[in-house]
Amino acid sequence: MRPSPAWKAGVLILLLLAVCICGCAENAAGDAGTGGVIQEQIQALSSDDPEAELAAINALIGAGEPAVQPIIDSFAAGDNKTRIYGAFILREIGEPAVSPLVAALDSENPDTRMICATTLVGIGAPAVPYLLDALERGDSDTQKVKEVIIRIGEPAVPALQAAALSTNPDYAREADALIKSIYFSAQYKAGALNGVQNGTAAAAD
Numbered sequence: 001m002r003p004s005p006a007w008k009a010g011v012l013i014l015l016l017l018a019v020c021i022c023g024c025a026e027n028a029a030g031d032a033g034t035g036g037v038i039q040e041q042i043q044a045l046s047s048d049d050p051e052a053e054l055a056a057i058n059a060l061i062g063a064g065e066p067a068v069q070p071i072i073d074s075f076a077a078g079d080n081k082t083r084i085y086g087a088f089i090l091r092e093i094g095e096p097a098v099s100p101l102v103a104a105l106d107s108e109n110p111d112t113r114m115i116c117a118t119t120l121v122g123i124g125a126p127a128v129p130y131l132l133d134a135l136e137r138g139d140s141d142t143q144k145v146k147e148v149i150i151r152i153g154e155p156a157v158p159a160l161q162a163a164a165l166s167t168n169p170d171y172a173r174e175a176d177a178l179i180k181s182i183y184f185s186a187q188y189k190a191g192a193l194n195g196v197q198n199g200t201a202a203a204a205d
Helices: 004-044 048-062 065-077 080-093 095-106 110-123 125-137 142-152 154-161 168-205
Strands: none
Touching: 004 048, 004 065, 048 065, 048 080, 065 080, 065 110, 065 168, 080 095, 080 110, 095 110, 095 125, 095 142, 110 125, 110 142, 125 142, 125 154, 125 168, 142 154, 142 168, 154 168
């Protein structure tokens, strides 16, 4: 008795489903494996073995975006060495790290907020559009976002000037106020530096 066409079709469908299930399982295992390796590398950042720490730094930089959120998550529980290395790694990863860093400015953990803010300042101008988007949406800690933009300073001004032309009046006012704050901050720093230099020169005389 020959198999019917319907029976053949049913077997073919089952085979295709089996292939799909196996492929999905392999992908899930691969993702889990990658996450596990990244966690091991983060733990190695505080291994007290300089070679292992350097290898972990290079591996995490090479991993790129998949390493970003695990590193940010480590700021709340890690030690200072892990945080310092983590901030450096995120700066090296650059723009792919910016959006998660901006989101983390709203973290409940003060260490996470502080380190993410400092890292964004280190990234500089490439972070500004993301910070301005967060400021316009109001979906992060807006005060922290503004502090970071002011700390970035002059490199943030071109993007702020564009934002100051926005049809959203509140957002435009915020951008204009930030430009002024950056200039006032720069003038204050210059004045303080001149005062120190003048005081040093007077003491030398």
